[in-house]
Every structure is written in structure tokens, then in C-alpha cells.
Amino acid sequence: MLSKEEIQHIALLARIGVKEEEIAGYQKDLSAVLDFFRELETAVVDETLSVGHITGLTDVTREDHAEDFGASGRAMLLKNVPEQKDGFVKVKSVF
Amino acid sequence: MIRELHEKLVAGEITAVALAEQYLQTMEEKEGEIAAYLTVLRTQALESAAFVDEQLKRGEPIDLLAGIPGAIKDNICMAGVRATAGSKILDNYIAPHDATVIKKLKTRGVVILGKTNMDEFAMGSSTESSAYQTTKNPVDTSRVPGGSSGGSAAAVAAGEAVWSLGSDTGGSIRQPAAFCGIVGLKPTYGRVSRSGLIAMASSLDQIGPFATSVEDVAIVFSRIAGADPLDATTAASGNDKPFEDYLTGDIKGLRIGIPKEYFSDELDPRVREVTDKALEHFKSLGATVQEISLPHSQYALPVYYILMPSEVSSNLARFDGIKYGLSINDQKDSVTGTNKLLETYLDTRRYGLGAEVKRRIMLGTYTLSAGYYDAYYKKAQKVRALIKQDFEAAFKEVDLIFSPTTPEAAFRFGEKTKDPLKMYLSDVYTVTANLAGVPAISFPIGTIEESATALPIGGQLMGKWFDEETLLRAADAFERHATSQNKQSA
Numbered sequence: 001m002l003s004k005e006e007i008q009h010i011a012l013l014a015r016i017g018v019k020e021e022e023i024a025g026y027q028k029d030l031s032a033v034l035d036f037f038r039e040l041e042t043a044v045v046d047e048t049l050s051v052g053h054i055t056g057l058t059d060v061t062r063e064d065h066a067e068d069f070g071a072s073g074r075a076m077l078l079k080n081v082p083e084q085k086d087g088f089v090k091v092k093s094v095f
Numbered sequence: 096m097i098r099e100l101h102e103k104l105v106a107g108e109i110t111a112v113a114l115a116e117q118y119l120q121t122m123e124e125k126e127g128e129i130a131a132y133l134t135v136l137r138t139q140a141l142e143s144a145a146f147v148d149e150q151l152k153r154g155e156p157i158d159l160l161a162g163i164p165g166a167i168k169d170n171i172c173m174a175g176v177r178a179t180a181g182s183k184i185l186d187n188y189i190a191p192h193d194a195t196v197i198k199k200l201k202t203r204g205v206v207i208l209g210k211t212n213m214d215e216f217a218m219g220s221s222t223e224s225s226a227y228q229t230t231k232n233p234v235d236t237s238r239v240p241g242g243s244s245g246g247s248a249a250a251v252a253a254g255e256a257v258w259s260l261g262s263d264t265g266g267s268i269r270q271p272a273a274f275c276g277i278v279g280l281k282p283t284y285g286r287v288s289r290s291g292l293i294a295m296a297s298s299l300d301q302i303g304p305f306a307t308s309v310e311d312v313a314i315v316f317s318r319i320a321g322a323d324p325l326d327a328t329t330a331a332s333g334n335d336k337p338f339e340d341y342l343t344g345d346i347k348g349l350r351i352g353i354p355k356e357y358f359s360d361e362l363d364p365r366v367r368e369v370t371d372k373a374l375e376h377f378k379s380l381g382a383t384v385q386e387i388s389l390p391h392s393q394y395a396l397p398v399y400y401i402l403m404p405s406e407v408s409s410n411l412a413r414f415d416g417i418k419y420g421l422s423i424n425d426q427k428d429s430v431t432g433t434n435k436l437l438e439t440y441l442d443t444r445r446y447g448l449g450a451e452v453k454r455r456i457m458l459g460t461y462t463l464s465a466g467y468y469d470a471y472y473k474k475a476q477k478v479r480a481l482i483k484q485d486f487e488a489a490f491k492e493v494d495l496i497f498s499p500t501t502p503e504a505a506f507r508f509g510e511k512t513k514d515p516l517k518m519y520l521s522d523v524y525t526v527t528a529n530l531a532g533v534p535a536i537s538f539p540i541g542t543i544e545e546s547a548t549a550l551p552i553g554g555q556l557m558g559k560w561f562d563e564e565t566l567l568r569a570a571d572a573f574e575r576h577a578t579s580q581n582k583q584s585a
Contacts, residue, residue, distance in 0.1 A: 007457075014408060014460040015415065016453055017430035017441030029454055030461065032516055037471065039397045045477040053328060054284050054298065054483065054532030055560050060327040076191040082422030091417055092424065092436045 001031045096257055097311045101159050104151060111144035111151070111162030115206050118164040122208065122255045128236060130228045131250040133169050134177050134210040140164065143206045150204070159314055159339075161204030166256040168247045169210040170217055170293040171302065173197050180293045181213040181225040181243075184414050184421045184447030194291020195326065196260065196302050196319040203318050208256055211246030215449045216411065217267055217295045219243050220521050223512055224451045234276055235548050238505040241271030244305070248275040251305045258306045258315045262292055264299045265399055266500075266525025269537035272305055273500035273553025276539050278312045278570070279305045283561050284532035285330040287316075288323035296406035297328070299399075299529040309538060309571040313338040316563065332561045341564045342571040347381030349569060351556075352493035356392035357524060362502060369541035369552045370499050373573070377497070380572055387493055389485040392527065394478050399526040400519055401462050401475035408459030411452070416443030423447070454515060479530050486531045486557075495569055496557040498524050500537040504550035524555060534563045538570045 007026045011018040018026065052058065069076075074087070083090040103109045119137055126132060147162035167173065170180040172190035174197075179185045193201065200207075214224045222230045222245025232240040233253035240249040244261025248271030251259050261268040263281035272279025280303045287302045294300060304315035317338045322331040353374070358367070374384050416422035416439045423429075423442040430441045448456070462471035489496060501521060511518040528535035540554035554573075558566035 002461075006461075010457050010460050010464065013464060014456050015412070015437075015440040015444055016448070016456060017445035019430060026454070026457060029515060030458055033400060033458055033519075034461075036516060036519075037397045037401060040394060040401070040471075040474055040478060043391070043394050043474070043478045043481070045474065045481065049477040049480045051476060051480040051483060054530075055330060057285065057328065057330055062324060062327075073191075077418075080188055080191070080419035082416060082419070083424075089418060092434065092439055094436045 002027050002034070096307060097159060097163055097314050100163055100257065101161075104147070104162050105157070107151070111147040111206065112141060114162060115140050115144040115164055115208070118208055118255065118257075125253050125255055128231060129233055129249050129253050129255065130230050131211050131246040131253065131255060132166065132209045133179060133181075133212050133227055133246070136176065136207055136209050140206050140208050143204065147204045147206070158203040160200070160318055162206055163257050164206045164208050165315070166208050166211045166247055166250045166259040167197070168213055168244050168259070168261045170213060170262055171196065171260060172291040172293070173207070173210070176210065178210065178293065179227070180217070181215040181227065182448065182452070183226040184443070185419075186421060188420050190291075192291060195288035195323045197291065199319055199321070211244075211250055211259060213246055214243035214451070216293070216407075216452050217243040217262055217264055218407070218451050218455055220266065220270055220518050221506070221511065222246060222271075223508065224449055226449055229508065232275055232505050234551060235505065238507055238550075239274065241274035241505060243267040244271050247305050248272055248277060248279065251275070251307060252277050258304055258311055260302055260315075260319070261305055262295070262300055262302050263529065264295050265403060265529050266522045268303045268305065269500050269525050269535060269553065269555060270522070272537040273551065274505035276551030277305055277307050278309050278536065278538045279303065280312050280316055280536045280563070281528060281534065282316065282320065282563060283332075283534040284529070285328050286320050286332060286534070286561065286563070288321070288326040288329050290323055290325035294410040296403040297410060298406060299403060301529075309536070309567055309574050310339055310342055312536070313342060313567045313571070330561070338563060338567055341568055343568060344572050344575050346377070346569050346572045349382040349495065349565070350493040351377055351382050351384050351569075352387035352489055352496045353384060354389045354392065354489075354496060354498060355386050356389055357498045362499075363543075365543040366499050366502060366552055369543060370554065373540040373554050374497065376573060376577070377569075380576055382569070385493065387489045387496070389489060389527070391478065391481045391485050395482060395527045395530060396519065396523060398475045398478050398482065399522070399530060400458075401471050402479065404455040404459030405463050405472050406459070408456045408463060411448075411456055414444065414447065415440050416447070421447040451515065482527060483531045486533055490559050494559070494565055498555050500524060500553035500555040504543055504545060504552060528557050533560055534558050534566050536566050536570050538574060540573075
């Protein structure tokens, strides 16, 4: 069973606000799923096994140049911004 | 259905606008009950239809899909149209661009009727976790349509769209197709561009079509498949072609494998019976059936439920109240009460994301965190490689692998929502295809009786990587030669 502190730690890492009364619910749900994962302990794996792209693609690259979407492109993106000022995205201060 | 409608359009028996109006009318009649759509695009649909009519008037040739009304799952972006992914955190989000699949379909002259309902961020197997509305299964409205592409499946099954697009990460196209009695295809990973698909698990997600026949699914699939410079995980598979041209109806000599691990004594005998009848049908068409083994099958669900939430925790970090979507900056009920940036993140995500979504993000954050990464994520990745090897070995012996799509028919609302694990277990036959990256299709193979209703059962065929050709040919042959026996229960 995951501890209260572990849940609070994970929630902070995940940037999800969790109130005191919600912690027990997460402890129960996450622990149930994690128990289910125990099944994996019986799997025998070779240290050399690895899988990247499932059909084997590697190193797909493109030319490193930036595309300018122009004023209308910028406007399209800024349309969704919750708070903006002078064409900048406005946020609260970190500290 | 698509070919017939196309012929009617070309012959002038019906106009594209009249066809669109017909479907919009059906939507008006049924939506009160079915609730498949989140956004209806009436004006856009009629404009697209009018454009096709202009082309027809000028005697210009039109594509098979031109003027044919379809629906799009709400996690696929369309320029200038709201895209919610079934979540409140994107309630006010207007997509700034078309997903690549939308761009491709628009060049064919399709008519898009609207955006459909889904489990929030594609997390679920019943569409019950949508933050907006409950979509009902048109076959039995007391039952779920499946998920997460429940809206797209229900729209087609209810006659509210000829075709639709969904997305499949662990079964989210195939399972709703099975529950609603229609056809749904999950392409090979890398076959269809994910650019413009609101990501859930990037190594597992694929966009795919729904329709009422295999041929229709093939027609839509041909038009969305192909390598895309905007999605570096797409492959130039070298055989992007009209897949509908390969539906010969002939499957003589096709080797079909039945994984012994999929048929335990616990499988519902009625589902078993329908599956056995389907195998007899394949044999009567000249295919051979043999038992095979996928030895690491028992690990598929744990591997999926480790890898998928891990990728989810990364992909959903962008929903933070900064650049788009819901932004909570003055929450009276806030967690920290400090009025700093951290609070925006904590409060926005706490309120904007639903319970299942938060659960999976927490799970994924845990499995990727220091101290647990090796035991969970790294181990799961290695077992994933073993699962892929199982398929490589199996495909040396057989051309296709067959099983029921789900261990049961559509369940009732609320039946699985109290216990998340119970919901996860219904994905047992579908997750493996996503893990291995192979293409998989679900198509109706019969029904079972439950409370005096005949509920559809889907059969699933899995094929070799990039061999959708064989997959579609087999499912089409089954459908084409299906007797009434395959369509009804014993």
C-alpha cells in the first residue's frame, strides 16, 4: 500500500493538486493496480532486450530550419492563450 | 454503402447537399437519445457538400469518398473547430490546424458532420468517463457503446454517419466496433499519421476508421494512410494504395492461427460458440485454421498498464493552464493558497482533469520516478519486446491471428465504473496488437442473447506488420459470404 507521503510526492511531481481527503482514494486505487503489476515479476528478460520504435524506425530527421507562420499564425495560437499581454503569454510568478 | 452512394451521386440520383441534409436530419432525430456528437458542423458540412455538387455539375470526376458524410472523434484536430478530447480542460480550445488525416480527407471532398464523444483523453472502454455526456449503444440504449471511441462507433451504428474516425491505443476502435456491431480497423503502428491527434500514448496510438462494412473501412483507410513528415514515427511502407481494390473475396489457403492462451475455460461459452462458428465459416471459404502459441500473452495487460500511463503522464503534462485550455488562477478552494505559478498548475489540473485521467497520470508518474523506473517501466519495455517476438514467431506459421475482440458483449452503464481494474481487464484481447504494433480489425461475427436482446459479438483478426491488405481481404471475404447463421445467434 502506497503511503500518504508517496501519494503527495507523486501528486506534486505530476502537478496535480490533491487535498487531504482525496489521498486515501489514490492510495487504494494506485495500490490495486500496482499489485496487478506483480504478474510482471515472473517474466524472464534478457538484459540486452530493448524496443524503441515498434517497427524498427530509427533516426528520422529533417532539415533544421524554422518556419515562420506569420502574423495570422501567431494570432491563431494566441487565440487560445488564457491570459496574454502585448503578444506574450502571461503567467503568475514562480517565486 | 460508400460505393452505392457514390454511384447515386455520379448518376445525379441524389445531390451531396441532399445527402448531407438527410444525415443531419437523422442526427436531429436520434441525438436526443444516442448523444454521439459533441459538436455538429452543419454549415461546414453543407459547404463541403455544395462544393462536391459544383464539381458534379461541371462533369468533373470525384473521389469515392467525395460527398460521403462522416464523423471525427474529438481528439482529432480540425482547424477552427473546438477539440475537447472529451475533457473540460479543453472546453474552450479551438484547434489552430487540421490533423494530417483531416487534410488528406478534405482533399477527397468528404463531408464532415461533426466531432464525436469519447472517454476523456481516450482513457476508458465505455465512453462513460467523458466529461460531457453519456453516449448510448444504438443496439441497446441501456448499454455502453464501448470506448474510448464510443461516439464515433455509435454514430455509424445509429445511421448518423456513413463512416467515422476513431483512435486506438489499447482497443479503443476495435472494442466499440464489436459492442456496436460494426467494423473498426486499427492500422499498423506508423501507417497513419498521428499529427493533429491529441496524444495519449505515443508509442501505441493509431487513428483508424469505422464503417458498417469492411469495404467501406478499406476505402476510408486508403485515404488516411501514408508517411508524413510531420510525424516521424510514420513509415514509408511502400504500399499505400486503394486497399479496396484488393478485396477479391478469395481466401483459399490463408492460414489462420488461434492463440491457445486466449481460449481459457473462463471464456464465456456463448462467446466461444460464436467464435467457433466463425472459424468454421473461414474454413468453408478455404482457409486453414491451426492452434498457435503467444507465450507472453499473460503479461500484455500489466505491460500495457505500465507503459501507457507512463507515456500519458508525459503527454498530458502540457495541459497546465498556460498556453491553452482551462486556466484556474484564483481558485478559492486552491491547494496551496500561495498565488504563485505552481498553484495554476495544481488547481487547473485538479479541476480540469477527470478522475480516471488523474489516476493514470499518477500511476505513470510513479512508474517513471526515480527508484521505480527500472522495476516497472524498463521491465515492461523489455517484456514488450518479448511480446513482439511472440508475433514474429507466430507469423512464420500463419498469415493471420483470430480471436474474439472482447470476452463479453456490451455491458450496462455503471457496471464497471466502481472498480478501475475491472474495466482494464476487458482489454485483454485488444492491447496486444498495440504493444506489438500489428494491424487489427474487428468485424461482426454473430450475437449472444442477454435479457432478450441479441448483442453483437466482434471477431478480431490481427495481421503482419503493414499487411492490412490480407487483413482486409479476410474480413471482407468473411462478411461477403456470411450466412444468416453468422449474423444471428445459435
